[in-house]
Amino acid sequence: MHLQTHEFCSVPSFDHDYGMEDYGKGVARWCPGCGGHSILTTVQRVCKDMQYEPEKTVVVSGIGCSGRFPHYMGTYGFHGLHGRAFPVASGVKFRRPDLNVFVVTGDGDCCSIGAAHWVHAIRYNMKMVALLFDNGIYGLTKKQTSPTSPLNTHSNTHPKGSFLPPINPLQTTLGLANVSFVAQTVDWNAAHLYATIRKAAEHPGLAFVRIVQRCPAFMRDLYGDIAVDPKNLILLSNENGINLKPKARKAFGRVIEHDPSNIHKAREHAEIHNGIPIGLLYQNTDNVRYDEYGAHNLGMGVEEKKENLESLLDQYSTSQSVK
Amino acid sequence: MDYMVSNDILNGGEPIKPRKIKQAIVEIVSDSGEGAQKCGQSFGAISAKMGNGVWTVEIIPAEIQPPARSREGASGIRVRIGSDKVTNMGNHANLVIALNEQVLYGRISQDAYNENTLMFIENKWAKSEQETIRQQYAEALLKFKESGIQVVEIPMEEECLKLMPDPRKGKNMWILGLLCYMYDRDLPKAEDQIRTIFKKKSDAVIALNIKLLHAGYDWAREKLPFRYEVTPMEVHNDMVVMNGNEALSLGIMASGIELCSMYPITPATSVSHHLAEYFERVGGIVHQAEDEIAAIGFAIGASFAGKPAVTVTSGPGLALKTEFIGLAVMAEIPLVIIDVQRGGPSTGLPTKVEQSDLLAAIYGEAGDAPKIVLAAATIEECFQFVVLARKLAESFRTPVILLSDANLATGVQPFPRPKIDSFWLTNPFDQSPWKDGAFPFEWDEHTGTSKRPIPGQKGGMYTVTGLAHGQTGKVAYDPEINQAGVESRSRKFASLQKSLKPPKINGAPEGDILLVGWGSTLGAIEEAVADARAEGLKVSSLHLRFLFPMVPGLTEIFSKFKKVITVEINYSDTPGHPMITRENRRHAQLAWLLRAQTLMDIDSFSNVYGQPLNPEKVLNMIKRELNIENAKVSV
Numbered sequence: 035m036h037l038q039t040h041e042f043c044s045v046p047s048f049d050h051d052y053g054m055e056d057y058g059k060g061v062a063r064w065c066p067g068c069g070g071h072s073i074l075t076t077v078q079r080v081c082k083d084m085q086y087e088p089e090k091t092v093v094v095s096g097i098g099c100s101g102r103f104p105h106y107m108g109t110y111g112f113h114g115l116h117g118r119a120f121p122v123a124s125g126v127k128f129r130r131p132d133l134n135v136f137v138v139t140g141d142g143d144c145c146s147i148g149a150a151h152w153v154h155a156i157r158y159n160m161k162m163v164a165l166l167f168d169n170g171i172y173g174l175t176k177k178q179t180s181p182t183s184p185l186n187t188h189s190n191t192h193p194k195g196s197f198l199p200p201i202n203p204l205q206t207t208l209g210l211a212n213v214s215f216v217a218q219t220v221d222w223n224a225a226h227l228y229a230t231i232r233k234a235a236e237h238p239g240l241a242f243v244r245i246v247q248r249c250p251a252f253m254r255d256l257y258g259d260i261a262v263d264p265k266n267l268i269l270l271s272n273e274n275g276i277n278l279k280p281k282a283r284k285a286f287g288r289v290i291e292h293d294p295s296n297i298h299k300a301r302e303h304a305e306i307h308n309g310i311p312i313g314l315l316y317q318n319t320d321n322v323r324y325d326e327y328g329a330h331n332l333g334m335g336v337e338e339k340k341e342n343l344e345s346l347l348d349q350y351s352t353s354q355s356v357k
Numbered sequence: 358m359d360y361m362v363s364n365d366i367l368n369g370g371e372p373i374k375p376r377k378i379k380q381a382i383v384e385i386v387s388d389s390g391e392g393a394q395k396c397g398q399s400f401g402a403i404s405a406k407m408g409n410g411v412w413t414v415e416i417i418p419a420e421i422q423p424p425a426r427s428r429e430g431a432s433g434i435r436v437r438i439g440s441d442k443v444t445n446m447g448n449h450a451n452l453v454i455a456l457n458e459q460v461l462y463g464r465i466s467q468d469a470y471n472e473n474t475l476m477f478i479e480n481k482w483a484k485s486e487q488e489t490i491r492q493q494y495a496e497a498l499l500k501f502k503e504s505g506i507q508v509v510e511i512p513m514e515e516e517c518l519k520l521m522p523d524p525r526k527g528k529n530m531w532i533l534g535l536l537c538y539m540y541d542r543d544l545p546k547a548e549d550q551i552r553t554i555f556k557k558k559s560d561a562v563i564a565l566n567i568k569l570l571h572a573g574y575d576w577a578r579e580k581l582p583f584r585y586e587v588t589p590m591e592v593h594n595d596m597v598v599m600n601g602n603e604a605l606s607l608g609i610m611a612s613g614i615e616l617c618s619m620y621p622i623t624p625a626t627s628v629s630h631h632l633a634e635y636f637e638r639v640g641g642i643v644h645q646a647e648d649e650i651a652a653i654g655f656a657i658g659a660s661f662a663g664k665p666a667v668t669v670t671s672g673p674g675l676a677l678k679t680e681f682i683g684l685a686v687m688a689e690i691p692l693v694i695i696d697v698q699r700g701g702p703s704t705g706l707p708t709k710v711e712q713s714d715l716l717a718a719i720y721g722e723a724g725d726a727p728k729i730v731l732a733a734a735t736i737e738e739c740f741q742f743v744v745l746a747r748k749l750a751e752s753f754r755t756p757v758i759l760l761s762d763a764n765l766a767t768g769v770q771p772f773p774r775p776k777i778d779s780f781w782l783t784n785p786f787d788q789s790p791w792k793d794g795a796f797p798f799e800w801d802e803h804t805g806t807s808k809r810p811i812p813g814q815k816g817g818m819y820t821v822t823g824l825a826h827g828q829t830g831k832v833a834y835d836p837e838i839n840q841a842g843v844e845s846r847s848r849k850f851a852s853l854q855k856s857l858k859p860p861k862i863n864g865a866p867e868g869d870i871l872l873v874g875w876g877s878t879l880g881a882i883e884e885a886v887a888d889a890r891a892e893g894l895k896v897s898s899l900h901l902r903f904l905f906p907m908v909p910g911l912t913e914i915f916s917k918f919k920k921v922i923t924v925e926i927n928y929s930d931t932p933g934h935p936m937i938t939r940e941n942r943r944h945a946q947l948a949w950l951l952r953a954q955t956l957m958d959i960d961s962f963s964n965v966y967g968q969p970l971n972p973e974k975v976l977n978m979i980k981r982e983l984n985i986e987n988a989k990v991s992v
């Protein structure tokens with residue numbers, strides 16, 4: 035029997051403590067002031083604090099500025115195709131429960147070209163952290179309207195202002211079957227960003243985190259004043275939510291008590307227009323997980339496989355009668 | 358093949374001794390849902406179990422429930438059994454059993470029958486309450502008889518009514534009984550077959566169907582004044598009998614592949630049905646993805662993570678997968694992609710055979726994206742080539758496209774039981790630390806091959822990217838690095854090509870005509886060549902399994918023949934049309950490739966009727982090419 039025990043458990047080997055340097059690689063090439071930088075550092079910190087083995091960690095991205103993310107991680111990475119991070123990440127996880135999987139996707143990547151996969155990844159609910167880098171614009175290709183660009187965004191594809199109302203990724207995700215974790219945070223509040231990604235990493239299922247991301251190059255005025263003035267960040271607070279130290283809470287103009295098990299309230303908060311609700315909108319740890327289904331028959335030995343295969347072939351044998 | 362039929366054949370007589378014949382082609386044609394295929398598949402399986410050569414071809418309407426008694430709704434099967442190995446569907450049927458007369462028109466226009474064909478038709482339509490039906494029936498019978506076909510009306514419904522109130526779902530086993538008598542099949546084997554196909558049904562259902570079998574048998578014994586025996590071969594090895602999609606599925610399981618990630622598409626889907634039933638018992642699993650793109654992306658993710666994976670599709674799906682195939686080429690991720698081809702372009706002829714995805718498989722991606730392309734020519738190869746494809750995919754760190762087609766998908770043929778090697782089932786899943794300092798794309802200067810790190814391997818951490826990259830795996834826009842990367846990824850296939858053997862020639866190594874084929878046409882081509890050679894014609898053939906890279910020695914072989922013609926089921930312009938010139942003629946797909954490869958003036962014989970090729974058409978083409986008088990002009 036070739037029992038591959040490492041396929042069943044992901045107990046980190048504590049033969050040495052991993053430090054921040056174990057999770058980094060190269061120098062991030064994003065613009066100065068880009069939200070990507072702080073998200074990168076935060077993900078590395080979460081990996082360190084969770085003591086994820088770098089070789090057991092896979093970061094999968096699509097294409098876009100955000101897509102460059104895995105190149106700056108000291109883990110395994112997969113910088114794949116525009117819009118297709120979710121299927122790749124799901125394939126990685128399906129038969130490798132021992133791997134820690136992150137998905138990094140942009141607003142064009144996730145909500146436009148890859149929208150079909152987004153819908154289904156939520157439904158698969160495989161244990162992984164999905165980070166939506168939502169800068170409300172196509173960054174890499176230089177300022178085209180994205181499906182999350184606010185109405186009347188002036189871009190290279192809509193110089194007179196965008197015509198259609200944006201998709202609200204929170205609302206959309208909250209409407210999907212088998213959704214189990216939806217949170218929102220912003221790249222410029224380090225404490226909240228950390229607490230959110232940490233909470234996501236601990237979630238037993240697919241944790242969808244929309245990160246409102248600054249893009250100083252092309253989208254200075256995403257949300258206009260709302261983004262700049264900390265008063266406009268509305269903290270969703272709850273003992274089961276994303277918790278900040280009292281000092282960190284002070285940065286928020288408004289605090290709303292929100293129970294993350296209440297999906298109807300979550301949908302209401304997702305629709306807030308006069309501020310940015312941040313925190314855990316919804317969590318349910320009881321949903322079915324497709325990665326558990328995918329891993330249910332791992333570790334079968336070669337001899338057992340061969341035996342079963344031979345008896346299957348018997349059914350096709352001309353010298354055999356029915357069983 | 359001739360059956361002697363007198364006008365009042367149904368009067369029966371003394372029990373008769375079967376006449377020995379070498380082969381028989383039988384068709385059962387009906388509205389869909391009447392179980393004609395089940396009947397034919399059973400007849401084929403029983404024959405295979407008796408030691409006969411068998412080949413079956415399903416006749417499948419495009420719709421699930423086409424209107425009853427419609428010409429385009431013909432659903433059925435052709436079964437060819439022989440004393441020797443049977444490799445193709447043959448020419449004209451010897452016997453066709455039809456549950457109504459309308460479904461025969463399509464088959465007649467496809468040249469399935471001739472004056473030697475015996476036609477058994479359900480006679481209940483003669484007494485139909487609807488006058489139009491009675492008229493249609495009478496008209497058809499007259500027409501068929503006039504064309505020389507020998508028509509016999511059979512009271513199938515009437516006989517079955519004696520056993521069940523609604524024989525729509527029972528007649529097929531009555532017909533099986535008739536066939537078992539007529540071709541002297543083993544009744545206990547037939548009963549076994551019924552138990553197998555109805556194994557999920559109740560005992561009562563099985564008992565009823567066995568009764569129907571006997572009833573058909575007894576009726577035939579009483580009424581038919583003829584009986585045949587297709588002497589079986591002596592069986593030396595243990596044989597298995599299955600269709601091409603079942604063989605693909607078993608090949609997947611035997612190859613050590615652990616994941617089949619797919620999206621349903623005809624005619625590939627039944628591979629996943631079969632897998633869904635058995636795969637988990639041999640350590641694998643099926644993932645039905647949200648779409649074709651996700652299906653391959655998921656498979657690539659699994660393979661990247663060290664879990665051998667396959668995606669199974671047909672032409673439209675292959676088209677959608679091209680961007681991911683390009684990524685797998687660029688990032689050198691092993692993957693098996695099976696394309697069970699159907700008629701195209703677009704939705705095309707979903708249930709019909711065509712070999713039109715060859716160029717798309719080789720050249721379909723954006724940019725320069727070489728990968729291995731194989732084509733199975735037999736049911737046995739559907740099994741063996743999956744094993745081969747997985748091995749090649751891993752050895753050369755590349756996607757491999759394996760082409761099958763709708764003809765192989767549903768065709769049933771016996772072949773020696775494969776010997777499963779435990780080694781196939783082992784996984785390359787290496788979790789030992791990665792060699793210190795080694796790059797993730799350390800291309801061997803000579804062969805272009807390299808070893809890949811798998812997540813979990815300490816020290817192997819790298820980021821797969823579809824962007825240009827060098828040996829380190831890091832994104833690089835440096836022109837030299839890009840040139841070197843593309844070169845290495847191409848060189849792998851040159852080194853594979855060097856290890857391949859020149860193809861075997863069927864027939865003499867020189868002559869007037871060499872036919873070159875690929876895929877499911879093997880049997881028809883070789884039978885035509887055998888017939889031609891029996892008539893003294895200097896014709897040979899060869900069949901390609903590797904389409905990219907191609908086997909060595911082709912130019913040398915071709916130069917020994919006056920003319921080289923590819924035989925394919927895809928489109929080529931017919932020379933002779935006023936619009937078609939030497940310069941603008943579009944060649945069949947393999948011909949394009951061979952012309953480019955050998956700089957020789959290679960011709961092609963190809964068409965897209967959605968029909969498997971039959972030997973007679975190939976033989977006629979050979980004769981036309983050699984200016985032989987009695988060649989028929991049909992194409």
Ligand SMILES: Cc1ncc(C[n+]2csc(CCOP(=O)(O)OP(=O)(O)O)c2C)c(N)n1
Nearest residue numbers: 097098099100116140141142143172173174
């Ligand atoms: C199939 C395909 N279509 C288009 C592109 C071009 N493209 C690259 S990134 C991108 C949009 C990126 O926007 P977003 O996902 O929001 O990521 P950001 O750059 O803003 O992080 C587009 C259209 C591509 N790479 N592939």
Ligand code: SF4
Nearest residue numbers: 064065068099173249
């Ligand atoms: S374009 Fe915008 S998103 Fe892209 S790197 Fe620059 S700031 Fe960041």
Ligand SMILES: [Mg+2]
Nearest residue numbers: 140141169171
């Ligand atoms: Mg964006």
